[in-house]
Amino acid sequence: xxxxFGDLFTGAGAYWRGGPxxxxxxxxxxxxxxxxxxxxxxxxxxxxxxxxxxxxxxxxDFFMRNLPWSAAQFIAESMGVATVLLMLLDPAxxxxxxxxxxxxxxxxxxxxxxxxxxxxxxxxxxLLFVPGFYLSGRTFLTSAVYVFEPQRGPGGAAVAGxxxxxxNGWLFFLAVFGVSAVWYIFGGMIMxxxxxxxxxxxxxxxALVAALVAGCMLLIVLLEATxxxxxxxxxxxx
Numbered sequence: 488x489x490x491x492f493g494d495l496f497t498g499a500g501a502y503w504r505g506g507p508x509x510x511x512x513x514x515x516x517x518x519x520x521x522x523x524x525x526x527x528x529x530x531x532x533x534x535x536x537x538x539x540x541x542x543x544x545x546x547x548d549f550f551m552r553n554l555p556w557s558a559a560q561f562i563a564e565s566m567g568v569a570t571v572l573l574m575l576l577d578p579a580x581x582x583x584x585x586x587x588x589x590x591x592x593x594x595x596x597x598x599x600x601x602x603x604x605x606x607x608x609x610x611x612x613x614l615l616f617v618p619g620f621y622l623s624g625r626t627f628l629t630s631a632v633y634v635f636e637p638q639r640g641p642g643g644a645a646v647a648g649x650x651x652x653x654x655n656g657w658l659f660f661l662a663v664f665g666v667s668a669v670w671y672i673f674g675g676m677i678m679x680x681x682x683x684x685x686x687x688x689x690x691x692x693x694a695l696v697a698a699l700v701a702g703c704m705l706l707i708v709l710l711e712a713t714x715x716x717x718x719x720x721x722x723x724x725x
Contacts, residue, residue: 490655490717495662498713499706502575509574509583510705517567518701521560526693529553531682565598565630566590568708572634575712590634597633600641604629607645624660625652630708631715651718662710670696670703 503510532549534542550557569590573581581589590597604626612619628651633644652659674696681692 488654488718490658490714492658492662494717495658495710495713498716499709502709502712506574510571513567513570513574513583514701514705517563517570518704519697521563522700523694523697525556525560526678526697527690529556531678561601562594562598564704565601566594567704568601568630569593569597569634571705571708572631572712572715575709576631576635576716593634593637596637596641596644597630600629600633600644603641603645604648620660620664621656623663624656624658625649627659627663627711628652628715628718631711632719635715635719652714655714655718659710659714663707666703666706666710670700674699 532546534545537545566587570583570586573586573589574583577586607626608619608623610619611617611622626645626648628648629645632639632648632651633641636644636647639647677692677696677699681689681696684692
């Protein structure tokens with residue numbers, strides 16, 4: 488089934504209008520706060536004067552030193568993704584508390600499934616970028632498939648998500664790329680101002696960046712919910 492670009496955003500808008508207060512609350516806890524903590528407590532990588540092997544080693548050291556922060560943020564985001572998907576697509580229409588409880592039980596497998604998808608995209612990016620772009624579209628439904636079809640397991644969810652996005656890979660890539668570009672461009676501009684500002688001015692600017700990222704992440708989950716509903720049919724979490 489071929490989807491249209493406009494239909495994705497129309498569906499996402501309908502989900503948003505169905506209950507923005509609850510969506511904002513979940514996004515605030517699981518998307519905004521972890522991102523803000525990362526911006527406030529993890530230093531910006533400084534590559535000044537580094538090149539070649541020295542740059543690679545510095546990047547690796549930076550990554551390992553801040554891995555606990557990145558892992559905590561990824562886990563929190565996974566919890567938020569599962570909760571929002573359950574709130575939107577579960578036919579039982581669970582409350583926020585009920586969705587949180589189910590999301591917590593699904594969390595370990597969902598983290599693994601999202602890591603599998605991320606690893607596939609990273610491998611593709613290493614192969615001259617274009618395969619990574621394509622795979623980012625073909626892995627778009629991994630989280631939703633695992634949340635509503637956990638019996639497949641993390642690997643099976645990644646494979647099923649890949650199969651279900653056939654014919655729509657580039658569409659999903661363009662949707663995610665377009666939303667992500669907003670936070671990279673405008674978030675980057677604001678972060679430059681935060682880095683140049685004093686400590687008191689930097690914190691509000693970083694909070695603004697975190698809010699922008701959280702809003703974009705929520706929109707991506709709304710798009711994923713729309714796509715999953717369209718491509719999976721009524722027997723899959725509708």
